[in-house]
Amino acid sequence: MLYGHEVKGPLALLQETWGGRRREEPTNVVSYVLQMREHLQRMTTLAQNHLAEAREQQKTWYDPQTRQRNLEVAQKVLIMLPSQESKLLAKWQGPYEVKRRLGPTTYEISMPGQDRSSRVLHVNLLKEWVPQPEKAQSLMIRRVEEGESDDQYLPQSVPGDISLDHLMYSQQLQ
Helix, strand or coil, X not given: CCCCCCCCCHHHHHHHHHHCCCCCCCXXXXXXXXXXXXXXXXXXXXXXXXXXXXXXXXXXHHHHHCCCCCCCCCCEEXXXXXXXXXXXXXXXXXXXXXXXXXXXXXXXXXXXXXXXXXXXXXXHHEEEXXXXXXXXXXXXXXCCCCCCXXXXXXXXXXXXXXXXCCCCHHHHHC
């Protein structure tokens, strides 16, 4: 399809010569152009049909894993961008703000402090930003009741002799 005809290599030409095949009679320019046009039209139609079949097959495989995601204007999002260390390594960066919705799957994202102040991105590169909850420390306080002492729940030193036999005498003195 690239050249409009089947490309023949040296071995194919040699085989035709040895096989005794007759070469086609030379055709005039007008008939050659008409044949070439018909051939190219057939090949174009064939390529379009194969493309449509491949498109349908890819859609059939892709669609079951997809889900519809809608983002609101002024919503905070994370963006999957190549990292500064390696262009082949991508990570979620942000949060950035959705400026406006351009289509069913494209959004304009406001990115202050970047080279470009805004970018148009596909929804597959976006993820809703959920702020991390603040870690609060909770202290459990309870009143000391009768029969309990204030120091009852504090750690106490363990009484007893500690064997230092495995140490040298100078180390035992320390």
